[in-house]
Amino acid sequence: MKTKLSLLSAALLGATLTLAPVVSNAAIPLAVGGDPVPSLAPMLQKTTPAVVAVAVQGTHVSKQKVPDAFRYFFGQNAPREQVQERPFKGLGSGVIIDAKEGYIVTNNHVIAGADEILIGLSDGRELEAKLIGTDAESDIALLQIDAKNLTALKRADSDDLQVGDFAVAIGNPFGLGQTVTSGIVSAMGRSGLGIEMLENFIQTDAAINSGNSGGALVNLNGELIGINTAIVAPGGGNVGIGFAIPANMVNNLVNQIIEHGEVRRGVLGVLGQDLTSELAKGFGIDTQHGGFINEVMPDSAADKAGIKVGDIIVSVNGRKIKSFQELRAKVATMGSGTEVEFGLIRDGDKETVTAILGESTQTTQAEAGVVHPMLQGAKLENSSRSGVTIVEVAQGSPAAASGLIKGDVIVGINRTQVKNLKSLKSVLEDQKGSVALKIKRDNTNLYLILR
Structure with a gap:
């Protein structure tokens, strides 16, 4: 039986949860012996109401194959797989970034798999939150609550x-x-x-x-x-x-x-590695930071911008970068179609190129859950012909519980053909209740029901 989630009763660690901030509204001494006393309290009294408690509960679904010996003992009609459901609860934090719209940012791992998300405000209010979208690769999730008199944090550069x-x-x-x-x-x-x-x-x-x-x-x-x-x-x-x-x-x-409603990840179209002291010495340059380009994909954003193999990218939009991993993270969290200026070193000379980022043809395992809850745990990409290919399926995920396996190709939803990720998302947006996925598996077609 599902119990109602409550922040005030979520004593998961053996203590009652309270939302009163450490900083009180008591009078703060302005001076001791005539000298001013530095304090963060005035700033925190304005800031802490924008930070919330996040309580979640849900159910982890997993499937285990029943050994043949047990199936023989119980007869041929015994199930081939055993489904296990394990309830869970968790606590985390979040930040209000838009008071008017009620938007709250938290980590994806805080709310992953949750059936219910409850927000606790510093004034004692408890509100259910709606999940707007997630990005598992960067561990960000966006929630929304319907409330007035909220405090939001201004974002710094x-x-x-x-x-x-x-x-x-x-x-x-x-x-x-x-x-x-x-x-x-x-x-x-x-x-x-x-x-x-x-x-x-x-x-x-x-x-x-x-x-x-x-x-x-x-x-x-x-x-x-x-x-x-x-x-x-x-x-x-x-x-x-x-x-x-x-x-x-x-x-x-x-x-x-x-x-x-999702992250449309930008793609530059390069492979590379961190610039090492050996590479820097070999190329005769004095910088020790940047991303060394090993490969440029044909017809990619990098190719169209004139980025070449052997280039060393040292800045993004005028900001220095330390490594290829930092370059990858910055590019991937910018939206597709974004115009980006890259500073690079080529043959010892500094150059600047401008690229318009391409769009990723893949969706991550958590993003698949935004497309449909029972697809969470499946990594999807556009098929080379028509349809959406299941690239990976996380063990114990809702996608695995739905019967999806690596290599499946989604070619239809109910009676509607699915050509690519865009059409899959579009069709599922209009569906309510259970839907039938038409799957091509090896040389056979079958239907899987998503509830």
Whole structure:
């Protein structure tokens, strides 16, 4: 039986959840002995109402193949697979970015697979949230609530951040209630950590713990500079190494989700690697940062812009980049059709080229769940002929529970032909209730029912 989700009763860690911020409205001493006392309290009193608690609950569905020995024992009519459903609950944080529309940004991993999402505001209100869209590769999700008198955070230009800038983390660690910690920006452009597919993190030593995911990293003006998403925690707790998704990256993704209902990932069409000291020495250049281009795809955005094999891309829209991974993350979180200026080094000379990003022909596993909940966990791409190919299916995902397997090609929905991803999304938008997927598997056709 499904129980009603409540933030006030979500004592998942053995403590009642409260939403009162650590900073109170009590009078703050302005001076001690005639000298002013520095305090973050005035800024936080304006900022903390924009950071919310996010509580979720849902059901993980998994399938396990029944061994032949058991099927023989129970007879040939015994099921070939056993379906298991495991309920789950979770807590995280979120940031209000648009008070009028009620938009809230959080991490995709906070709400992934949730059937119900409840938002707790700092004034005690609890509201159900609607999922607008997600991007699993960058770990961003956009929610919406219907409420008045909300406070939103203004987004800063995260490309202006420097190592040493002060940073303040606001979130809901361990379900204790809203908590504020402070530190500095420890590094920029962190990648290659294996946390997400697209990595371009701000690193900070402001304490971030479990439950801070989706919360705000702000500057001393109370402006959003990043969304807290991960920590390095060898012992399970904070050790002063936390990571946040830059506000500019969040802004690009959110704008696409609001406009299109999904992320339309930009594609440059290059393969490459980080610039190493050996490569730099071999090419006779003195820079140690950038993305070395190994391959340029024919007829791609890079090819049309004149980017060549052996080029070293050192900046995007006038902002320096440290690595190929940072280049990849910046490009992939910009929308298709975006005009981008790339600074590069070719044969020792600096050049600038302009490219119009192409559009990805794939959808990620989480994005497939936005197309239809029972497709979540399937990675889709346009078929070389007609239809949509299932490239991957995550074990235990709704897509696996629906009966989809790697290599299936979706060619129809009910009686309507599906030619590509665009038509698949379009047809499913108009369908209500159960739908029948027409699948081509090897040399046979079959129907799978999505409920």
